[in-house]
Amino acid sequence: MKLTELFRQKKSVITSEVGPVKGCVRLNGGPPPEFLQEALNIKDYVDAVNITDNQSAVMRLGPLAGSVLMKQYGMDPIFQMTCRDRNRLALQSDLLSACSLGIDNVLCLTGDHIKFGDHKAAKQVFDIDSVQLLHIARGLNEGHDMSGNQLTKATNLALGAAATPSFKPLDLHLLKMEKKVKAGAEFFQTQPVYDPRHYEEFARKTEGFGVPVMFGLVVIKSPQMGRFINDNVAGIDVPESLIQEMASVPKEQYKAKATEICIRLLKDIAPMCQGIHFMPFGWSDIIPTVLAEIKPYFPK
Amino acid sequence: MIGTTKKPMTEILQALEGHDKVALVGCDGCAKVCLTGGTDEVAALSKDLEAQGKQVILEVTPERTCNVAKADPVLKPVQDKLQEADAVLVLGCGGAVQITRHLTEVYGLTIPVKTGLDSVGHMDTLVPGTLALEQCQECGQCILNETGGICPVTKCAKGLLEGPCGGAQDGKCEADLSRDCAWILIYNRMQALGELDKLKRYMGPKDYSKAARPRTLYIKEGRVT
Numbered sequence: 001m002k003l004t005e006l007f008r009q010k011k012s013v014i015t016s017e018v019g020p021v022k023g024c025v026r027l028n029g030g031p032p033p034e035f036l037q038e039a040l041n042i043k044d045y046v047d048a049v050n051i052t053d054n055q056s057a058v059m060r061l062g063p064l065a066g067s068v069l070m071k072q073y074g075m076d077p078i079f080q081m082t083c084r085d086r087n088r089l090a091l092q093s094d095l096l097s098a099c100s101l102g103i104d105n106v107l108c109l110t111g112d113h114i115k116f117g118d119h120k121a122a123k124q125v126f127d128i129d130s131v132q133l134l135h136i137a138r139g140l141n142e143g144h145d146m147s148g149n150q151l152t153k154a155t156n157l158a159l160g161a162a163a164t165p166s167f168k169p170l171d172l173h174l175l176k177m178e179k180k181v182k183a184g185a186e187f188f189q190t191q192p193v194y195d196p197r198h199y200e201e202f203a204r205k206t207e208g209f210g211v212p213v214m215f216g217l218v219v220i221k222s223p224q225m226g227r228f229i230n231d232n233v234a235g236i237d238v239p240e241s242l243i244q245e246m247a248s249v250p251k252e253q254y255k256a257k258a259t260e261i262c263i264r265l266l267k268d269i270a271p272m273c274q275g276i277h278f279m280p281f282g283w284s285d286i287i288p289t290v291l292a293e294i295k296p297y298f299p300k
Numbered sequence: 301m302i303g304t305t306k307k308p309m310t311e312i313l314q315a316l317e318g319h320d321k322v323a324l325v326g327c328d329g330c331a332k333v334c335l336t337g338g339t340d341e342v343a344a345l346s347k348d349l350e351a352q353g354k355q356v357i358l359e360v361t362p363e364r365t366c367n368v369a370k371a372d373p374v375l376k377p378v379q380d381k382l383q384e385a386d387a388v389l390v391l392g393c394g395g396a397v398q399i400t401r402h403l404t405e406v407y408g409l410t411i412p413v414k415t416g417l418d419s420v421g422h423m424d425t426l427v428p429g430t431l432a433l434e435q436c437q438e439c440g441q442c443i444l445n446e447t448g449g450i451c452p453v454t455k456c457a458k459g460l461l462e463g464p465c466g467g468a469q470d471g472k473c474e475a476d477l478s479r480d481c482a483w484i485l486i487y488n489r490m491q492a493l494g495e496l497d498k499l500k501r502y503m504g505p506k507d508y509s510k511a512a513r514p515r516t517l518y519i520k521e522g523r524v525t
Contacts, residue, residue, distance in 0.1 A: 129458070173464070179463060
């Protein structure tokens with residue numbers, strides 16, 4: 001189902017995210033691969049699950065195959081699409097393919113720089129960028145390609161976009177978000193922030209866009225992970241206080257502490273957004289507990 | 301200018317393997333500015349090659365070797381020396397190497413023309429003798445009028461046209477934290493000029509047919525194909 005339909009019903013939408021494996025997946029009746037199993041574990045708790053596209057520029061199974069597999073297991077995928085590895089012909093073609101294969105939701109991204117990945121000598125494409133991809137995808141939904149040629153049948157995809165509440169200067173980022181809305185974005189999934197006051201400012205400044213915003217939350221699984229993100233991941237700032245809080249408990253209690261932090265943060269932020277996008281990095285099993293605690297805090 | 305760096309001696313010797321008599325052709329244009337192929341660098345390499353057992357039989361340094369109008373008057377009078385050489389080694393950009401090769405063909409010589417440099421981009425000198433920056437990709441569709449005179453095609457690590465990616469940290473580019481985020485520079489510049497509204501415009505995908513290589517410039521007509 002298109003997420004836009006759920007937003008129209010004023011539902012607080014819940015999504016999660018998995019990264020495909022680095023390898024071929026041919027099930028032959030065997031058990032689903034780990035990334036699918038992680039999604040299946042929370043099937044009854046989320047509306048859809050993002051499938052990342054060569055995340056961090058590391059080559060893996062493609063998100064189109066991952067999305068189709070997810071559909072086969074009865075789940076709704078959000079097909080992530082970056083502009084780093086494909087030119088405008090390939091991107092449009094894959095959007096047609098995605099819709100033809102039953103995918104309803106696509107997240108249009110620019111993509112991480114090639115230097116962060118495992119093929120550093122590759123030529124990065126960036127023929128177009130996220131704003132232009134949204135514009136092009138909206139054109140396909142309207143029945144024409146970006147050159148104006150008519151399609152035999154239009155796509156019918158809900159178009160998502162990313163946002164970074166911690167970007168400085170924020171006004172420059174808001175300017176780009178506005179361009180995404182004008183280009184066709186129908187919902188946003190954000191990068192995380194861990195200070196509710198920070199998110200409040202962002203929410204106040206974006207409410208006029210008229211597009212639902214899902215708060216994205218990376219689950220900090222250990223103090224080391226917090227530090228790694230601060231040192232290596234662009235657009236996410238994990239406060240030292242949160243890292244210290246994780247470090248204050250023994251390792252075997254990290255999951256319980258991470259769950260507690262997620263609940264505390266989301267109780268403050270859930271009333272300010274139209275949905276939650278979890279990035280649990282293997283800890284999907286905490287999502288049911290977190291959701292049970294924060295449900296009363298969603299906007300009525 | 302065209303930025304150049306010196307190839308390692310091992311690579312140069314590999315290129316000159318089997319060629320003992322060498323003619324050196326430098327460039328007193330861009331390569332001189334980059335300290336890679338001016339008169340001084342040609343003389344220095346000549347000594348180094350002699351030390352490696354090569355016989356350098358010619359050293360010339362046209363003012364701009366990439367321009368036949370400058371290279372031909374220097375090379376034409378020394379055709380006999382070029383003919384005597386086993387190979388020509390050019391200390392210039394890729395253009396200088398190919399103009400030199402072209403001229404040897406015009407002179408009826410079939411002689412290997414090798415390069416001693418790597419070309420590393422269209423560069424602009426910020427600190428003479430010290431620092432040059434890549435600021436233009438010759439895309440054939442200049443948008444500097446729209447972006448406060450700062451080129452995102454070249455200075456943004458992803459060449460983004462519609463605004464920054466989400467990765468800047470403290471104003472620096474996620475791909476190289478020693479470099480400013482081009483879009484934050486553009487934003488600050490446009491704000492100072494009172495032209496922020498211009499950044500709200502949808503730029504649209506670039507027309508890469510204007511950058512399709514190889515391009516030919518018909519100078520009199522101002523036409524590119």
